[in-house]
């Protein structure tokens with residue numbers, strides 16, 4: 001441990017007490033053999049001091065630290081044991097789910113908290129193998145450096161889920177919460193199968209108290225159900241459930257995690273719940289300023305995540321709706337968005353008209369919100385949010401229709417190049433990318449589609465175009481695809497090849513540096529026709 005990570009104070013007794021940013025996480029004990037801890041915030045640890053000193057040689061949980069004073073000292077890292085008053089030791093975190101959220105979030109926690117051991121576990125052998133290899137399973141700017149710095153030190157990836165759950169003090173659950181495809185609430189409600197499996201496994205293997213953190217996006221009140229599963233099967237183990245939704249956006253995940261607008265932690269308002277909230281807060285306090293760590297009750301935290309995504313998506317649908325009117329009237333949606341965004345009450349972000357929002361979150365989370373509203377007898381509220389999705393679908397089909405109608409009402413046998421397939425730039429993630437709907441729309445009219453995206457494999461593209469709605473959000477999509485599967489489109493690793501002999505081309509969200517399927521002027525794509533129906537180019541202008 002480096003000195004200088006912590007603040008030194010001199011207390012009235014003249015003994016050095018050093019605390020982390022929040023006062024209690026790291027302490028220096030002046031090392032004189034019988035040592036004493038001085039910090040008003042951690043009275044309870046006074047009685048444990050001798051035990052901590054005793055354990056130094058056997059457990060490695062107390063760290064020698066060079067203090068700024070002349071005497072050397074011991075730094076003691078406190079752990080989730082704060083919740084139960086257990087002895088102090090190195091905090092062990094386990095994250096169930098090594099995906100777009102679990103992977104980067106845990107890598108950043110490991111980087112920012114060198115004294116915390118972080119293990120990410122997953123049922124997907126392929127994913128864990130990739131996390132342990134040179135080729136990480138997801139593309140995210142800055143991620144490689146963070147993982148390579150921490151891997152093998154305090155960051156590990158494993159398929160031995162039971163072992164690492166059993167050892168952990170804090171368990172993050174970051175598994176898929178897809179939209180249900182069958183049964184009650186199909187097409188809207190969240191499918192909590194993966195979450196439930198994780199909770200049952202935690203209950204089965206836990207032999208000591210645990211803090212279980214909802215990292216996945218879940219319906220409000222999920223913690224209550226999870227609590228029931230855990231407590232019912234606990235055999236005397238104490239579980240505290242926290243909601244700590246993730247707000248990172250793909251493509252900027254590392255930046256967002258390093259410097260989050262806020263970290264939200266919801267917990268039970270009991271003494272044990274509050275202690276658990278504090279324990280998680282201390283992890284984030286290693287790098288997040290305290291005023292950005294918001295604590296709420298469980299239900300507010302769960303609902304805030306769904307509400308935040310609904311608000312963001314609603315802004316995009318609003319500007320996309322205006323884009324249709326712009327096309328009808330000659331107004332320019334970029335100019336309109338700029339003008340309204342200058343109003344400080346509205347603000348400029350998330351006002352770029354596009355072919356529609358994509359990604360694994362917005363649609364899924366709004367559908368989930370709609371379902372919750374319906375279940376609570378709030379059909380008007382449900383319909384309000386449903387329209388955000390309706391406009392999004394309308395925007396995608398409107399785009400396809402304009403391409404087709406402007407090419408003499410058919411794209412049959414016409415080659416169309418699609419530059420970029422992922423749902424936005426700086427990611428290889430294709431989940432719910434609007435490119436799927438656009439390609440399917442064009443394929444429906446028998447176009448010959450050729451796709452180029454440097455971050456997405458051909459296998460992924462072919463699979464995306466063959467999958468049924470919502471099936472992408474199940475771990476089965478991580479399995480290799482059968483070689484005999486039908487290939488509806490051509491995929492190339494060369495952008496020039498994609499456009500060679502094309503009749504039309506469209507650059508999609510991930511295409512070169514474009515942020516989204518932004519369009520020129522209005523949502524109108526500009527067409528430059530070379531000759532009759534066989535040579536037209538659709539440009540969706542880059543920003």
Ligand SMILES: NC(=O)c1ccc[n+]([C@@H]2O[C@H](COP(=O)([O-])OP(=O)(O)OC[C@H]3O[C@@H](n4cnc5c(N)ncnc54)[C@H](O)[C@@H]3O)[C@@H](O)[C@H]2O)c1
Pocket residue numbers: 096097098099100101102121122123124127161174175176177194195197198215216217218246247248249250360361473475478
């Ligand atoms: N992707 C994002 O940008 C983002 C941002 C914020 C929140 N979220 C939410 O976070 C959650 C995870 O999203 P993601 O994008 O990381 O998904 P993902 O599909 O990339 O990762 C989920 C992982 O969980 C694994 N898994 C499923 N069940 C498991 C089990 N029982 N034990 C161990 N591993 C299991 C899967 O194999 C998969 O690798 C979702 O609820 C999502 O809505 C996602």
Ligand SMILES: O=c1ccn([C@@H]2O[C@H](COP(=O)(O)OP(=O)(O)O[C@H]3O[C@H](CO)[C@@H](O)[C@H](O)[C@H]3O)[C@@H](O)[C@H]2O)c(=O)[nH]1
Pocket residue numbers: 217246247248249250251309312316349350351352353354355356357358359360361362423424509515516517
């Ligand atoms: O002005 C805009 C901004 C975005 N988009 C599109 O909206 C989609 C989503 O973009 P973005 O929000 O940047 O990416 P996500 O990774 O989906 O992140 C969202 O979803 C995550 C999962 O819940 C949340 O954590 C993030 O806070 C939230 O921004 C993409 O298709 C973008 O092209 C637009 O069309 N216009």
